[in-house]
Amino acid sequence: MDFKEKLAHWQQEVDAALPEFLPGSETRPARLHQAMLYSLEAGGKRLRPVLVLAAAETFSATRSALPAALAVECLHTYSLIHDDLPCMDDGELRRGRPTCHRQFDEATAVLAGDALLTHAFALLATHYADTPELAATCVAELAAAAGSTGLIGGQMEDIEMEERAADAAALDYIHRHKTGALITAALLIGARHGNPRPGELAALREFGDHLGLAFQIVDDLLDVTSTTEALGKTTGADQALKKNTYVSIHGLARTRAAARHHTAEAIRACRRLQDRPTDFFQALAARLETRVQ
Secondary structure, three states, X not given: XXXXXXXXXXXXXXXXXXXXXXXXXXXXXXXXXXXXXXXXXXXXXXXHHHHHHHHHHHOOOOOOOHHHHHHHHHHHHHHHHHHOOOOOOOOOEEOOEEOHHHHOOHHHHHHHHHHHHHHHHHHHHHHOOOOHHHHHHHHHHHHHHHOOOOHHHHHHXXXXXXXXXXXXXXXXXXXXXXXXXXXXXXXHHHHOOOOOOHHHHHHHHHHHHHHHHHHHHHHHHHHHHOOHHHHOOOOOHHHHOOOOOHHHHHHHHHHHHHHHHHHHHHHHHHOOOOOOOOHHHHHHXXXXXXXXX
C-alpha cells in the first residue's frame, strides 16, 4: 500500500474498533456513554492512534497494537473535550460538530472527558494483562505524556500565558507538552509492541518531538489562514482569546519557516532508523506540513 492507502486503512481500523473497545450508547448511564461516543465518533485525522499502529508495524510488533491505539485516542479525545469547555477555550465546533458541552451540557462534557481518560488506562491494563511488562510500559508512557509534566502541564502553561507578555520559550514548552508529548508517546507505545533498541527509541523520541512541534505550528498557521469549514473547528479562536501563538510572536513568514525546519528535522530523525521501514513516517511529516495552503 502507498501512503494514502496505509493512512486510510489505519484510520478505518480505528473507527471500526470503537464499538469493540467502548461501552455502547445504551450502557447505563446512557447520556454519559452517548457523550463519550459522540466525541469519539466525530472522527478527525486519528493521527495519534495511527502513529501507534504505524510504529508497531515499523518495529515488527509481535501482537496487535489496536487496544493501545484506542487508548491513545480516548485520551486525546478527552483532552479535546476539556480544552473546549467554557472555562478553557469555550469552543463551539470540534471535528465539524458542535463541541461536547454544546451538544449535551457542561457537566456531562466534564464527566465524558473524565471517563475517556480513565477508560484509556483500563484498556491498557485489561487488554495486555497477559503481558504485564508491556502493559506497565504502555501505562507509564501514556501517564507521563498526559500528566502534570506533560499534556496537562502544557495546558496549564497555556492558560497562564494568556495573562503575560509574549514569550517564545514558553510557547515552545506549551507546544512540546500540550501537543508533542502525546504524539511522542503514541510512537513509543507502538514501538514497544516490537523489540526496539535503545538508540532507536531515542531517534523515535526525536522524531516525535519535531513532528509534534511542526504539527502545532501548522495548527497556529491554519487558525489565521484557513476556514472554519475546512478545519472543522472555529478559526480565529486564538486571536479572539488573545492567545500567544507562533504567528502572533514570530509572524507568518517565520512561522512557515519553523514548520519547514521541524518537518525536516523529523524526517532526519527517521533516517536514523536505518534498517527500519520509515517511508510512512517521512511521508506523514511532509503531508502534515503541507496542510498549510
